[in-house]
Amino acid sequence: MARTWMKIPAGTAAKECAGPNCSVSMYFIPHPKTGRPHPVSCELEAEGAKAPTATEEGLGVSHFTTCVDRAMFFGKKANG
């Protein structure tokens, strides 16, 4: 499956996922298509993901696709 990689600007603040079984750091960035804030996470380091630092941008994928509690996102609101 192809993944959609998204760049995370340097200095983007991390937020912990609210999923009860998930506690990864997410970074909210504007979705390239909708412009709405979208959570991106960087746990797929083996595939090239990297968390942003204060001075370097990061790279991640939509947390909707990797979250172990992703049903939570789709249960609450219909904006997938």
Ligand SMILES: [Zn+2]
């Ligand atoms: Zn999560």
